[in-house]
Each structure stands twice: as C-alpha cells, then as structure tokens.
Amino acid sequence: xxxxxxxxxxxxxxxxxxxxxxxxxxxxxxxxxxxxxxxxxxxxxxxxxxxxxxxxxxxxxxxxxxxxxxxxxxxxxxxxxxxxxxxxxxxxxxxxxxxxxxxxxxxxxxxxxxxxxxxxxxxxxxxxxxxxxxxxxxxxxxxxxxxxxxxxxxxxxxxxxxxxxxxxxxxxxxxxxxxxxxxxxxxxxxxxxxxxxxxxxxxxxxxxxxxxxxxxxxxxxxxxxxxxxxxxxxxxxxxxxxxxxxxxxxxxxxxxxxxxxxxxxxxxxxxxxxxxxxxxxxxxxxxxxxxxxxxxxxxxxxxxxxxxxxxxxxxxxxxxxxxxxxxxxxxxxxxxxxxxxxxxxxxxxxxxxxxxxxxxxxxxxxxxxxxxxxxxxxxxxxxxxxxxxxxxxxxxxxxxxxxxxxxxxxxxxxxxxxxxxxxxxxxxxxxxxxxxxxxxxxxxxxxxxxxxxxxxxxxxxxxxxxxxxxxxxxxxxxxxxxxx
Amino acid sequence: xxxxxxxxxxxxxxxxxxxxxxxxxxxxxxxxxxxxxxxxxxxxxxxxxxxxxxxxxxxxxxxxxxxxxxxxxxxxxxxxxxxxxxxxxxxxxxxxxxxxxxxxxxxxxxxxxxxxxxxxxxxxxxxxxxxxxxxxxxxxxxxxxxxxxxxxxxxxxxxxxxxxxxxxxxxxxxxxxxxxxxxxxxxxxxxxxxxxxxxxxxxxxxxxxxxxxxxxxxxxxxxxxxxxxxxxxxxxxxxxxxxxxxxxxxxxxxxxxxxxxxxxxxxxxxxxxxxxxxxxxxxxxxxxxxxxxxxxxxxxxxxxxxxxxxxxxxxxxxxxxxxxxxxxxxxxxxxxxxxxxxxxxxxxxxxxxxxxxxxxxxxxxxxxxxxxxxxxxxxxxxxxxxxxxxxxxxxxxxxxxxxxxxxxxxxxxxxxxxxxxxxxxxxxxxxxxxxxxxxxxxxxxxxxxxxxxxxxxxxxxxxxxxxxxxxxxxxxxxxxxxxx
Numbered sequence: 001x002x003x004x005x006x007x008x009x010x011x012x013x014x015x016x017x018x019x020x021x022x023x024x025x026x027x028x029x030x031x032x033x034x035x036x037x038x039x040x041x042x043x044x045x046x047x048x049x050x051x052x053x054x055x056x057x058x059x060x061x062x063x064x065x066x067x068x069x070x071x072x073x074x075x076x077x078x079x080x081x082x083x084x085x086x087x088x089x090x091x092x093x094x095x096x097x098x099x100x101x102x103x104x105x106x107x108x109x110x111x112x113x114x115x116x117x118x119x120x121x122x123x124x125x126x127x128x129x130x131x132x133x134x135x136x137x138x139x140x141x142x143x144x145x146x147x148x149x150x151x152x153x154x155x156x157x158x159x160x161x162x163x164x165x166x167x168x169x170x171x172x173x174x175x176x177x178x179x180x181x182x183x184x185x186x187x188x189x190x191x192x193x194x195x196x197x198x199x200x201x202x203x204x205x206x207x208x209x210x211x212x213x214x215x216x217x218x219x220x221x222x223x224x225x226x227x228x229x230x231x232x233x234x235x236x237x238x239x240x241x242x243x244x245x246x247x248x249x250x251x252x253x254x255x256x257x258x259x260x261x262x263x264x265x266x267x268x269x270x271x272x273x274x275x276x277x278x279x280x281x282x283x284x285x286x287x288x289x290x291x292x293x294x295x296x297x298x299x300x301x302x303x304x305x306x307x308x309x310x311x312x313x314x315x316x317x318x319x320x321x322x323x324x325x326x327x328x329x330x331x332x333x334x335x336x337x338x339x340x341x342x343x344x345x346x347x348x349x350x351x352x353x354x355x356x357x358x359x360x361x362x363x364x365x366x367x368x369x370x371x372x373x374x375x376x377x378x379x380x381x382x383x384x385x386x387x388x389x390x391x392x393x394x395x396x397x398x399x400x401x402x403x404x405x406x407x408x409x410x411x412x413x414x415x416x417x418x419x420x421x422x423x424x425x426x427x428x429x430x431x432x433x434x435x436x437x438x439x440x441x442x443x444x445x446x447x448x449x450x451x452x453x454x455x456x457x458x459x460x461x462x463x464x465x466x467x468x469x470x471x472x473x474x475x476x477x478x479x480x481x482x483x484x
Numbered sequence: 485x486x487x488x489x490x491x492x493x494x495x496x497x498x499x500x501x502x503x504x505x506x507x508x509x510x511x512x513x514x515x516x517x518x519x520x521x522x523x524x525x526x527x528x529x530x531x532x533x534x535x536x537x538x539x540x541x542x543x544x545x546x547x548x549x550x551x552x553x554x555x556x557x558x559x560x561x562x563x564x565x566x567x568x569x570x571x572x573x574x575x576x577x578x579x580x581x582x583x584x585x586x587x588x589x590x591x592x593x594x595x596x597x598x599x600x601x602x603x604x605x606x607x608x609x610x611x612x613x614x615x616x617x618x619x620x621x622x623x624x625x626x627x628x629x630x631x632x633x634x635x636x637x638x639x640x641x642x643x644x645x646x647x648x649x650x651x652x653x654x655x656x657x658x659x660x661x662x663x664x665x666x667x668x669x670x671x672x673x674x675x676x677x678x679x680x681x682x683x684x685x686x687x688x689x690x691x692x693x694x695x696x697x698x699x700x701x702x703x704x705x706x707x708x709x710x711x712x713x714x715x716x717x718x719x720x721x722x723x724x725x726x727x728x729x730x731x732x733x734x735x736x737x738x739x740x741x742x743x744x745x746x747x748x749x750x751x752x753x754x755x756x757x758x759x760x761x762x763x764x765x766x767x768x769x770x771x772x773x774x775x776x777x778x779x780x781x782x783x784x785x786x787x788x789x790x791x792x793x794x795x796x797x798x799x800x801x802x803x804x805x806x807x808x809x810x811x812x813x814x815x816x817x818x819x820x821x822x823x824x825x826x827x828x829x830x831x832x833x834x835x836x837x838x839x840x841x842x843x844x845x846x847x848x849x850x851x852x853x854x855x856x857x858x859x860x861x862x863x864x865x866x867x868x869x870x871x872x873x874x875x876x877x878x879x880x881x882x883x884x885x886x887x888x889x890x891x892x893x894x895x896x897x898x899x900x901x902x903x904x905x906x907x908x909x910x911x912x913x914x915x916x917x918x919x920x921x922x923x924x925x926x927x928x929x930x931x932x933x934x935x936x937x938x939x940x941x942x943x944x945x946x947x948x949x950x951x952x953x954x955x956x957x958x959x960x961x962x963x964x965x966x967x968x
Contacts, residue, residue, distance in 0.1 A: 007513045014505060018502045022502070026495065042834060043573065044834060045571070046566070047571055047595050047597045048595060050569070052610055053564060054564060054614075058562070076869075076898060080542055081536065081537040081542055083534035084628075085531055086530070086531065103589060103590070105590060115589075130538075158568060171903040173886065294883075295886060298887045350526060350528060384562055398657060402782040406783055417657075418657075421657075
C-alpha cells in the first residue's frame with residue numbers, strides 16, 4: 001500500500017509539472033496566434049463523426065423514436081436515465097480491445113470520467129448501485145465511440161441507442177420477447193423486410209469444445225466467426241489457422257458447424273450431435289434454443305427468425321442467446337439494425353460481493369434505420385405542428401392577430417402569426433401553403449366590425465365566415481375532420 | 485506564420501513526450517494495484533454533480549418535458565439537434581469568466597472539443613454554418629457546467645435546458661411571445677404562482693450613462709446589479725464603490741433607478757427621464773418596453789409581468805429585452821425557473837463576415853421545476869403503460885399467455901405476462917394492484933376449453949367472461965371508459 005501511495009504521489013507531481021509545461025507553451029502559441037491576422041477565424045463545423053440534425057431530420061427522428069418508445073411501453077417497460085459520463089473505472093475492462101475507442105474527459109481536477117460507450121454497462125452499474133433485483137427498463141440516449149466514422153454506412157461517433165433490457169429473470173419467455181420486440185419495431189418502421197438471426201454462446205462454446213479449440217482461444221476464435229457476415233469462410237479459416245494458430249482440422253470442424261442454418265430441423269440435428277458427443281455446453285444451449293424457437297411460434301415471429309450457427313456477436317459479456325437483425329432488402333449495406341443477447345455475469349462485476357443478476361436485452365440501431373427513412377422521405381415532411389395561421393388583410397392589425405392567437409393557444413390549438421407589423425396577405429397565405437398549415441384565420445376591418453373571422457382551408461381554398469364565439473368549436477371540428 | 489508552425493510543432497512534441505511519461509508511470513501504478521487485494525473495488529457512484537433518474541423520476545420528467553414540448557409546438561416551433569460537444573474554439577470567448585466551468589474532452593489525438601455549456605451558442609453556430617436567416621426552433625437537451633453542485637437548490641453539473649428561440653426578426657411581437665410561452669408553461673405545470681420580471685439592456689445602459697458610469701465599467705456594474713436578488717442594495721453599493729471603484733454619487737444614482745418597478749406607469753416615468761436627459765439608449769429601450777408591455781395585454785399575460793429595473797442577467801450577449809421568471813410561492817429558494825432575452829450580436833461572432841441575425845429566446849429551468857414536482861409527487865406515480873396483464877390460474881399455460889399477449893400487442897394494447905413458467909395467481913393479481921394495471925385477463929383449463937377469457941377489473945375486482953373473438957373489442961371499450 002505504501003508503494004502504491006508513493007507512486008500515486010509521483011503521478012500527481014508529474015501531472016502538475018506537465019500541466020505547467022503545457023500551459024507555458026500554449027500561452028506562447030496563443031499569443032503568437034492573437035498577433036497574427038487569423039485570430040478570429042472559427043472553423044464552422046461540428047466535431048469529426050458528429051452532426052447537427054435539421055428540423056426535417058428531427059421530424060423523421062421524432063416519429064422513429066416515438067415508434068420505438070411505444071413498443072417498449074407496450075411491453076410494460078419503465079425508463080431510467082443515467083449521466084452522459086461515468087467514472088472512468090466503471091467502463092474499464094468491459095469492452096475488450098474496443099476500450100481504445102472510449103472518449104475520456106480532460107483531467108481538470110477531481111474525478112476521471114469517460115463518456116458512456118453503450119447503455120448496458122451504465123445499466124449494470126445502476127442495478128448494482130441501487131441493489132435492484134428485477135426491472136424491465138428501456139433507455140433511449142446517445143453513446144460515444146471514437147471510431148473511424150463511415151458516414152455512408154450510417155456510422156458516427158455520436159449515435160443513439162434504443163435499449164430494452166429485462167433484469168432478474170433467467171427466462172426463455174424473456175429471451176424470446178426480445179425477438180418479438182425487434183420484429184414489432186422493424187415491422188412498424190417502413191424499412192422493408194428483415195430477418196432476425198439467433199444463436200447461443202453456449203452452442204458456440206460447445207461447438208468449439210467438440211472441434212477441439214483450446215479453451216483460452218474461445219473468444220478470439222469467436223471473434224473470427226463473427227466476421228463471417230463480411231468475409232468468406234476461406235478468409236476466416238485463414239485467419240484462424242495462420243493468425244490464430246488453429247489446427248487445420250479443428251478449423252474445418254468449425255467450418256462444418258457454422259454452415260448450419262435453420263429452425264427446429266437444426267435443433268433436431270444438433271440434438272443428434274449432443275447424443276454423439278455428450279457435450280454438456282451444447283446440450284444446455286440446444287435446450288435453450290428449442291424453448292426459444294418454440295416460444296417464437298406463440299410470439300408470432302416464426303417467419304422472422306433464422307437460427308444461424310455463424311452468428312457470434314463481438315461483445316465479451318454475452319452468456320446465452322444472441323440476436324442480430326438484418327434488412328433483407330438492404331442495398332445500402334447498413335449491416336445489422338438491431339442486436340443483443342443474454343448477459344448473466346455483467347452486473348456481478350459491479351457488486352462488491354459479485355452477486356449476479358441474469359439479464360437479457362436488445363438494442364435498436366436507430367441511426368441506420370434513420371438513414372434509410374431519411375433517404376425515402378424526399379422532402380415532404382412537416383416540421384411544425386401549427387394548426388392555424390392568423391393572417392390579416394389590412395395593415396396595423398397585429399394586436400388583433402395576437403389576441404386571436406392567444407384564444408387559440410388557450411384552447412390548446414397550435415397557432416402562429418407573422419412577426420412583422422404589416423405582413424402582406426399573399427405572403428401569409430403562401431407561408432401556409434409552403435408549411436402545410438391546414439387552416440388560416442383571416443381578419444380585416446370588416447370582419448372586426450362584424451365580430452366574425454374568415455376561416456380558410458389551405459388545401460381547398462374554401463372560406464367560411466364564423467362568429468368569434470363559434471370560432472374555436474368550428475376550428476376543432478375542421479381539424480378533427482382533417483385528422484380523419 | 486513560420487513561428488506559429490514551429491511553436492505548434494514543439495507543442496505536439498511536448499504532448500507526445502508527456503503522454504509517454506504518463507503512460508509509463510500509470511502502467512507501473514496499475515501493476516502495483518493489480519497485485520494488491522483492492523484490485524476489483526469499483527466506486528459505485530455517478531460522477532460529482534450528476535445523477536441517475538429512477539423510473540418514478542423519469543415518469544414525472546416525461547410529463548414535464550412533454551408539457552414544455554407541446555407549448556413550443558403550439559407556437560409553431562421546429563426542433564433541431566446539435567452534438568453534445570463542440571470544437572473548443574466555438575465556445576471560447578462566449579461566457580466571460582464562466583468559461584472556467586466548461587468541460588473539456590481529453591486530447592486523444594485529433595480535434596480539441598468541449599461539452600456544450602448551453603444551447604444558445606451551438607444554435608448560433610448552427611445558424612451561421614447553415615446560413616439560416618430565419619427560424620423558430622426549440623431544443624430540449626442536457627448541458628454541462630463544472631460548477632459547485634448544490635443538490636438542495638436543484639443545481640447539478642449535468643442538467644437539461646428547454647430552449648425556444650426566434651432568429652431573424654427584430655420584432656417586439658417575438659419578444660413578447662417569449663413571455664407568453666413562459667407563462668403558458670409555468671401555468672401548465674403545478675408549481676404555484678409566478679412572476680416574470682422584464683427589463684432591457686438598453687435601459688440599463690441608458691441608466692448607467694445618465695448616472696455617469698464610465699463605458700468600460702458597464703458590464704461589471706451590470707454584474708453587480710444582477711446580484712440584487714440575493715444581496716441588499718447596501719452590499720451591492722459597497723461592491724460598486726469599494727471593489728469596482730465607482731464614485732459614491734454615481735452609485736446612488738443607480739440606486740435610485742434600480743428601486744423602480746411597475747408597468748406602464750413606470751414607462752411613463754422613464755419617458756419623463758428621457759425628456760429631461762435626452763439619453764438615446766434609454767429612449768430606444770423605453771420605446772421597446774412600451775411596445776412589449778402593451779403587447780402583453782393581447783398575449784393575456786399582463787398580470788404575470790413585472791417591469792423591474794434591477795433585473796440585469798449575467799450573460800454578456802444580451803442586447804435588448806431580458807426576462808427572468810421566479811416562483812412567488814417558492815419556499816425551497818430554487819431561484820429563477822426561466823430566463824432569456826434578445827441577443828442580436830451573437831450569430832455574427834460566427835459569420836466569417838460578421839453578418840448579424842437578430843435573435844430572441846427563452847430557456848426553461850427544467851431541473852428546478854422537476855425538483856418541486858418530485859417533492860409533491862409522493863410516490864403515487866405510474867411508471868409503466870401496461871393496460872392488461874395476462875394471468876393464468878393453472879400451471880403450464882405460459883404459451884397460451886404469450887399468444888394472448890401477442891394478440892393484444894398486435895392490437896396496440898400494452899400487455900404483460902409473468903416471465904416464470906408457473907406463476908401463482910395471487911402473485912399475478914397482486915402485481916396488477918401494486919403497479920396500477922387496470923385490467924387482467926385470466927385463463928385456466930376451463931376458459932381454454934370454452935374459448936373464452938375472464939376479464940378482471942383491478943379496481944372493482946369485477947370479472948366478466950368474454951369470447952376470444954370479442955376480447956380486443958371489450959378491452960378497448962373498458963380502457964376507453966377508464967380513460968374517461
């Protein structure tokens with residue numbers, strides 16, 4: 001302990017010294033820059049791998065988020081929120097070699113923090129910290145990875161995840177429900193047909209045992225299998241033998257397994273392999289998958305799933321069923337649009353006594369779905385919720401326009417009027433057509449004298465005169481008709 | 485330029501060297517720690533000044549966010565989104581001495597970035613970058629300040645802002661609409677009565693000119709005036725004379741002004757001062773405030789405003805009207821719950837040619853409203869949207885339960901069933917009572933044989949038998965009745 005404290009003291013000193021060195025040099029540089037003529041040029045861009053979303057994009061995203069949220073709510077999930085950054089040590093040792101992609105906050109004195117890399121590890125920390133045994137929760141929020149952005153394939157450094165997780169149940173009913181959720185969401189958003197690949201870490205382990213992979217190589221061979229969606233078997237085999245030193249025969253045995261795809265027929269085949277080999281991991285995995293595939297029938301998603309032995313998933317923490325959804329009409333090559341699995345050992349990494357909480361969950365890849373929906377939208381997206389525009393036919397009526405807006409807002413109706421004192425009627429009507437505002441109230445001196453307003457339908461251009469008392473009622477009727 | 489490049493090269497080298505030194509020492513320290521027995525202790529907490537939100541808290545927050553969003557939508561605003569962090573230089577020089585509170589990301593190679601400090605500067609950057617002349621937008625998102633957290637007063641390092649801004653109009657109609665928006669929101673959330681203080685930077689400047697404050701001291705004297713909501717005039721006067729070197733007579737003249745509060749009566753009084761002094765800044769400011777106060781009548785918020793010459797607001801960038809809403813029943817002392825103003829010169833700081841875009845906006849202090857609503861809620865908050873729980877009276881019916889849930893989900897009805905194979909009926913019914921799930925479907929062997937389900941009302945405990953064909957219709961009817 002004394003040695004640690006001594007070393008920590010040294011580290012503190014070094015950091016202080018470095019800070020001073022840096023500050024001196026930076027100050028000199030800043031002074032030079034200030035004296036140069038480029039002083040006030042600011043790069044007008046967002047940081048690498050991040051982006052703004054325009055009102056049109058946000059309108060599409062809002063519908064997408066709401067669709068996903070409604071599905072999670074329909075399945076009885078609650079929602080929680082965790083901070084954007086965590087203590088650095090919370091994230092340490094959870095993501096294997098991907099840890100290098102974690103964004104750290106600068107050391108400004110105080111705790112060392114990192115931006116969250118996913119929503120699963122903060123969820124596990126939340127469960128352990130609050131001693132929660134059982135919860136079904138969803139969480140829709142951005143996560144951060146210092147990856148090489150690939151804009152065409154919808155990969156960014158800041159992106160949203162939509163996670164649904166059930167903690168506290170080692171249950172196939174919960175496992176299969178995740179498949180149903182992915183299916184409900186992908187059916188509800190207009191992105192064409194899809195297939196949800198499923199497999200099980202226990203089956204992968206059994207298959208590696210049977211093939212003769214040394215235990216310490218399971219994870220790296222699993223990583224190699226995971227590349228089969230992008231590489232041919234020959235390439236993956238080469239990686240296994242040449243790079244990872246696997247025996248050729250062992251690789252070929254894996255090759256025979258990972259070709260297998262199917263449904264209950266594949267279960268029966270694997271049950272035969274269990275009988276031949278007596279492999280226990282395979283036995284447990286196959287039993288789980290039989291239960292899950294049978295439950296998929298009740299969940300009405302049998303035609304949406306494919307039991308695929310080549311599915312491996314990158315993350316270390318999965319322990320049972322794993323999922324990955326891909327779009328089958330996909331021409332852009334956005335890759336998987338949802339993924340997840342069972343992770344029964346993650347929460348225990350936070351418990352002081354290592355208490356485990358079985359968990360299963362799925363994450364929807366919102367950015368990829370968004371890029372497809374955005375490409376489809378082609379401009380005809382409404383970005384506001386204005387129901388009524390209050391226009392005037394003559395000058396100097398701004399106070400009357402505002403009073404009418406206030407009446408409409410009081411009645412919960414979305415209303416706008418021009419910010420200028422004397423807008424032209426034609427401009428006001430044009431604004432309504434461009435922005436798809438369904439109704440226009442028009443007032444002029446004559447309407448004011450008679451105590452009426454003119455209500456104009458933007459689409460049909462029909463106009464009716466209505467008394468001020470009946471205005472709200474008439475507008476609500478017309479709006480309800482339009483909403484069908 | 486050569487000198488800059490040389491210095492930049494040196495800085496790069498220094499950073500590399502420092503990184504290596506640090507890495508060596510850290511590796512040594514980590515090794516020591518790994519060898520000690522404390523290796524796996526992780527601090528189970530969120531970073532200082534941040535917090536998790538539980539399902540109950542999130543249920544309250546969701547209603548609050550939705551209320552605010554609906555108000556913004558009702559006024560015809562679009563929404564945009566900007567990244568969580570900006571290039572460091574975008575934030576530089578916008579927040580005066582508060583810049584020290586900005587969170588920087590660690591230099592991991594590549595660009596230097598900082599977490600956003602508010603939503604206004606990113607909005608100005610967005611406008612300049614996309615050459616947008618006119619927009620009415622809202623933005624609800626978290627911002628980050630390395631302030632000293634004060635949990636009791638609802639001040640955190642991570643907190644949400646709900647911003648509404650109108651860009652492109654130098655318009656009193658837009659200025660007064662911000663007051664209406666604050667009034668709508670504070671009336672809609674149950675936080676008691678409130679008052680919206682208003683003032684104008686031009687009036688403050690005029691008052692300083694008339695009192696004889698040297699121009700270069702305007703901002704610091706303005707900061708002193710800003711403290712009048714927490715300090716007495718005597719203390720503020722002392723700061724002005726002793727710390728800021730203001731002449732006592734000048735301070736007393738300011739003191740005469742900042743006592744003034746009122747409505748149109750105060751406007752008339754100030755119009756008198758304009759006549760006496762011929763001060764142009766005061767003249768323009770008073771004319772603006774007369775227009776705004778008169779428009780407040782049409783906006784139906786006259787009883788919600790107080791024209792208060794002691795209101796100054798901290799931020800440098802305001803140029804015209806400023807607002808600040810406070811709760812008048814507030815016993816916790818949460819301070820202001822909304823604030824904003826006109827800032828006509830901010831966007832120009834980003835334009836290469838300094839092109840200005842007039843802007844006005846208001847920001848709702850959601851965390852303070854939330855802490856009040858949370859204290860009021862006292863536990864009776866529903867956290868899920870489940871309409872129907874599917875229960876079984878006998879063992880081994882899980883597949884039937886799931887099939888029924890699937891029917892309900894297909895019909896858009898929120899449904900849940902137990903994750904265990906053989907739940908006890910009493911436990912299932914209890915779950916519904918605890919979680920306020922309004923309806924229960926109960927099935928047993930006899931119901932399955934007859935092709936019916938039992939529908940139970942959790943509140944009244946009434947049960948009716950319904951055929952499977954009529955199940956969805958009956959449930960929808962019952963749910964509609966309950967929703968009133």
